[in-house]
Amino acid sequence: MSLDIKNRIDELTKKLKYYSQKYYMEAISEITDFEYDMLQRELVALENEYPQYAHPDSPTKNVGGSFEERLFTPVNHTVKMESLQDAFSFEELEAFNNRISDDVEPIYSVEPKIDGLSVSLEYKNGKFIRGSTRGDGLVGEDVTANLLTIEDIPQNIEFLGELEVRGEVYMSHKHFLELVERQENEGIAPAKNPRNAAAGSLRQKNPKITAERKLSSFIFNIQRIEGKELTSHIDSLDFLKGLGFSVLPFYYKEKGIKNVIERITEIGEKRGELPFDIDGAVIKLDNLSERDIFGSTSKFPRWAVAYKYPPEEKCTTLLEIEINVGRTGALTPTARFEPISLAGTTVSRAVLHNEDFIKDKDICIGDTIIVRKAGDIIPEVLGVAELSKERIAFKMPESCPSCGARVSREEGEAVIRCTNAECPAQLARHLIHFASRDAMDIEGLGPAVISLLLENKLIYHPYDLYTLKSEDLTSLERMGEKSADNLLSAIEKSKENDLYRLIFALGIRHIGAKAAKLVADKMQNMDAILSASIEDFMSIDGFGEIMAKSLADFLALPQTRELINKFKELGLNMESKTVITDTRFEGMTFVLTGTLPTYKRSEAAAIIEGLGGKTASSVSKKTTYVLAGEEAGSKLDKANALGITVIDEATFIEMIK
Secondary structure, three states: OOOHHHHHHHHHHHHHHHHHHHHHOOOOOOOHHHHHHHHHHHHHHHHHHHHHHOOOOOOOOOHHHHHHOOOOOOEEEEOOOOOEEEOOHHHHHHHHHHHHEEEEEEEEEEEEEOOOOOEEEEEEEOEEEEEOOOOOEEEEEEEEHHHHOOOOOOOOOOOOEEEEEEEEEEOHOOOOOOOOHHHHHHOOOOOOHHHHHHHHOOOOOOOOHHHHHEEEEEEEEEEOOOOOEEEEHHHHHHHHOOOOOOOOOOOEEEOOOHHHHHHHHHHHHHHHHHOOEEEEEEEEEHHHHHHHHHHHHHHHHOEEEEEEEEOOEEEEEEEEEEEEEEOOEEEEEEEEEEEEEEOOOEEEEEOOHHHHHHHHHOOOOOOOOEEEEOOOEEEEEEEEEEOOOEEHHHHHOOOOOOOOOEEEEOOOOOOOOEOOOHHHHHHHHHHHHHOOOOOOOOOOOHHHHHHHHHHHOOOOOOHHHHHHHHHHOOOOOOOOOHHHHHHHHHHHHHHHHHHHHHHHOOOOOOOHHHHHHHHHHHHHHHHHHHHHHHHHHHHHOOOHHHHHHHHHEEEEEOHHHHHHHHHHHHHOOOHHHHHHHOOOOOOEEEEEHHHHHHHHOOHHHHHHHHHEEEEOOOOOOOOOEEEOOOOOOOHHHHHHHHHOOOEHHHHHHHOOO
16 A cells, blocks of 8 residues: 555656646647646645655646756746646635635635746846846846847836846737747747746747747736835835736736635636636735745745636537648648627637547537647637537548649558648648748748738749739739838748758658758759759768658659749759768767857858858767856756867857968
8 A cells, every 4th residue: 555655646746846837938738727736736735644755846836947058047936926826616715715714704805817938037227137037936047138139028117126037938828829920930839828828938049039039028026126115015006007017917906715716706707708718816914014024934824825717618519520631741630619708798609629539539520529729729629529420530631622733641641641741721821931031031021921922812832922913912802012112022032041941841741940951961953953862862870761661752743843943944953952061070060058258159050061060959978079158057057967078259250260
């Protein structure tokens, strides 16, 4: 029995650490918050009963994630950024209230719990000087540059004393759906929910990417303040609002736990109407001096609790399974069911991922299925609640529903794909990818314009973009002469792009921007690439068999040859612009980190590649040198741990003379 208990504690500890690392460090939710909370609850109960088996670094005793993969400069928090104890029933709230007071009805603040990424903002002499993530509560990461891109975070305030506030960075439903659509159009795995999207966006090394994601913030607490006395939490929120901070949209002061519970119910009923995610409501003692009396545990304040709303799930009848064809030719099954109301909106469709998912869940047309909204946004099918007597088993089609071409499923993959590179259903998504920033980078040619061009039958292939005339565009709705000229100039400019951009723009499976650059640099021109064999591609450092086969198969298609010939005739560049002046760095891999005194990292990378070397984004045993500048972070630490040679810019300049 004791061995079973120990094994279960070990298992839960390992699982929770793994999920926590994914959540805090990689912005990936592999399980729902509710499922995570239930696992943690089980572990807490077991540790309380069998403390001899508890791990010293148990996830029940620590906030957030570890920092083995820190991307930014560490920040030691002056005031610990604590987590909150969760409650899942009103009985637990009443127990919390009894711990606060048995005979007096305390005054609480009640506010929505925003589902985002917790941050600290520091101000001095009225200026925003630093912002950081929560991290493990004691040490976070400096993300000031990225926070500066968030419009509702004030850079200047009318308060000269030192001030540190805590808030939540989040992504609104509108901007999340825009991001998902953009990612799907570009063939990128879409963010699972707004919280993950916000976390991933805030921890980008390039602030321009963060700015594009259109994040927002709510400030909900004063961590420390100099030069002003505050006695009430509600008053502090009003004070912050007066300074220009975006505070929570509504918050309440209530006396007694019964009134608190009424407010929590009221907030819960508003969830579906809000333009952002909340996953609960937070209850705190409003009197700030009373909080000091109760203090904190190693992880939670004793004067606050978070009530977590249960995930909303509903049953409905599965009417049909439709097939959608994506940019890469993937056939994705989508459930169409009797409309139901979830999180305040009516839904009637949900993605079923692939054939294996349908088989594993034993989903048949006519069954009663369980549906919920992942992150209160995207509908998902959880499984079957009741089998229909007249259930109809679903089978994936043997031909593409769009063009009728043969479909195939590669060994080891769950996805079935259309084999026709010119499938009409793939065209719109392919064109969006073709024009995207990392591909041909055609400014002004976004999804809306592409849809307009397709609807008016002005383009049928990517090469048709290069035959467009001003009169074609000015005849379109909402396309003036200036907009038309700007778009045509951007299309013309793209002809001069480096060869690797065109290779990436072709949308070849398993060939990303990095792989496209490797093949362009190695082969130097399109003719050499077209005449290369699969063995030639496999000889490229960084290429594997799957990538080489995918590239060779794509280039062997007659329609691919025709497409590339058209591009040649239209004047697109077919040469690599990476000129290898000598091969002194051949066989060497450099990792660049930090800010260099004179070179931009992109400039240094171009020099390395021009001398036959290659650059990588992460440090490994295969790394030859780490070129480190100021504020080098975890890559420098990892290089030192692995014994990789670290050089500065001065040494690098000597090496390239």
